[in-house]
Amino acid sequence: xxxxxxxxxxxxxxxxxxxxxxxxxxxxxxxxxxxxxxxxxxxxxxxxxxxxxxxxxxxxxxxxxxxxxxxxxxxxxxxxxxxxxxxxxxxxxxxxxxxxxxxxxxxxxxxxxxxxxxxxxxxxxxxxxxxxxxxxxxxxxxxxxxxxxxxxxxxxxxxxxxxxxxxxxxxxxxxxxxxxxxxxxxxxxxxxxxxxxxxxxxxxxxxxxxxxxxxxxxxxxxxxxxxxxxxxxxxxxxxxxxxxxxxxxxxxxxxxxxxxxxxxxxxxxxxxxxxxxxxxxxxxxxxxxxxxxxxxxxxxxxxxxxxxxxxxxxxxxxxxxxxxxxxxxxxxxxxxxxxxx
Numbered sequence: 001x002x003x004x005x006x007x008x009x010x011x012x013x014x015x016x017x018x019x020x021x022x023x024x025x026x027x028x029x030x031x032x033x034x035x036x037x038x039x040x041x042x043x044x045x046x047x048x049x050x051x052x053x054x055x056x057x058x059x060x061x062x063x064x065x066x067x068x069x070x071x072x073x074x075x076x077x078x079x080x081x082x083x084x085x086x087x088x089x090x091x092x093x094x095x096x097x098x099x100x101x102x103x104x105x106x107x108x109x110x111x112x113x114x115x116x117x118x119x120x121x122x123x124x125x126x127x128x129x130x131x132x133x134x135x136x137x138x139x140x141x142x143x144x145x146x147x148x149x150x151x152x153x154x155x156x157x158x159x160x161x162x163x164x165x166x167x168x169x170x171x172x173x174x175x176x177x178x179x180x181x182x183x184x185x186x187x188x189x190x191x192x193x194x195x196x197x198x199x200x201x202x203x204x205x206x207x208x209x210x211x212x213x214x215x216x217x218x219x220x221x222x223x224x225x226x227x228x229x230x231x232x233x234x235x236x237x238x239x240x241x242x243x244x245x246x247x248x249x250x251x252x253x254x255x256x257x258x259x260x261x262x263x264x265x266x267x268x269x270x271x272x273x274x275x276x277x278x279x280x281x282x283x284x285x286x287x288x289x290x291x292x293x294x295x296x297x298x299x300x301x302x303x304x305x306x307x308x309x310x311x312x313x314x315x316x317x318x319x320x321x322x323x324x325x326x327x328x329x330x331x332x333x334x335x336x337x338x339x340x341x
Contacts, residue, residue, distance in 0.1 A: 007123065008051040016045045052123030066101050068092075068311060069127035071114045073134055076107045078227055083254060083283040084300055085133075088155070091304020092131065099312065101128075111136065115144055122148045129153070129315045131307060135160060135200045153311040155303075158323050160200055165314055165322040167307045171201055172208035174296050174329040175250075178278055179212035181331055182248045186339040187276065189219040191246040193235045193256055197224040202252070205280075209250070221246065225256065232256025236263040240275070247340040248276035254283040257293050261336070272338035282332060291335035298329040 014024035019038060026033040027042035028051075034042075070092070072079055079085055093103050104127065108114045118141065121127045128151065132141055135156035142162040145152045157166035182190055192209050195202045206222055213220040221239065225231035232251060239246055240263065251257035257279035264275045271277055271291055279286050282297035303326050313320050 007125070008046075008049045010051070012049060013042060013046045013051050016049065017042045050119060050123055052120060064128050064315075065126060066099075067104050067127045068096060068101055068129050068131060068308075069104050069106070069117075069121050070131040070133070071106045071108050071117050073108050073111050073114050075226075079107065082227060083285070084281045087300035088133075088304040088307075091301035091306075092308040093304075094301070095305045095308035095312070101312070111140060115140060118144055118148070118150065122150050129311045131155065131311060132164070134196075136198050137200055137203070139200075151311065151314045153307055153314060155307055156201060158325075165310055165324075167303065167310055167324045167326060169298065169303070169326050170328040171205050174280075174331070175205050175208035176212045177331050178250055178296065179209060179216060179218070181333070182250075182276065182278070182337070183216040183218060185248075185276065185337065187218070187246075187248040188340075189244060189246045190248040190250065191221040191223065191239050193232055193239075193249060193251045193260065194222055194224050195227045195252040205252070219244070225252075227253055227256065229255045229259035233259040233263050236260040237267075240264065240267055240269065247274070248278070248337070250278045250280065252280045254279040254281060254286045254293065254295065257295075257336075258285055258289060261289070261293070270341075272336050273341045276337040276340070278331075278337060281329070286334070294334045294337040295332050296329035297332045298327060302326070 010024055010028065011021055014021045017024060019042065023034050023038065024042050027039040028046060096103055106117055108117055118130065130145060130150060130152040132152055132154045135154055137160060139160060142164055145164060146162055152164050154161045154164050154166040157168040194206060209220065209222065223235040223239065225235055232255065236249065236259065239249065249260055251260055257277055261271055261277055264271050269275050277293055279293050279295040281300065282295035286293035286295045306324060306326055310324055
């Protein structure tokens, strides 16, 4: 079991630099009283051992921040168009508001940038806990959070989470149910327009899709995208322009499903007579568009609330389960699916 990592202090910096605490303080805070050479040596050592200024006076006395951190390793434009994350955050905040916690969100360029954010939050004691999203295989964030002993909950699992508490749903079962439904309608060639290939939930859905396709004797294809409507539309055009075009497509979110419907109309294909469309994660967009889109629905707000409750238990060291399974998405048939023409 990993031991707790000691947070570097100004005393540690002073000792390593061979100066007094006062001199280290002058150097670190840009105050006169030390030579430029000493200042540069102190700053270099502080950076080397990961020293950061504390963010509030109460933290200096061992108090809590009442802040939960959540970093998103995706482009802001993608997040803005993704109903899942907005509903997840809504559920998290609905629970945090009661005990007076705030949610601090930060968009980062990639996982490496997210690791730097975690180190900064830990070093400055800016957050009491972390919500981790978009789990990857051999995810370096898991190891870092274990090393820092920073309370965290992963949205995903149950594998590849190390010792971190997690909240997860059985996406594989939902994928199998959807393929079986399309096969029962008579579809024999189907496709999946998926999200980012390095995400664990994408891999699990891909595997379940392939296995179910083999079980039902279907021809199938998988195209990976960045979740945006633009790439969803481009993937749909490639699929529908192929010699053996699919008669049904499962999209990894509602934005891409709507984009796919527009491409079908552009290519003079009727939905659902020529092409059946299914969206992962239901949204109001799926319900108000015509024809309404068959979707995999789940209570994402409740999902987020369960994540927040588990994280508060971890932060307050309350006893309880650390692997929480929430209901799997359920298929809601609507007008966008029908037997092929």
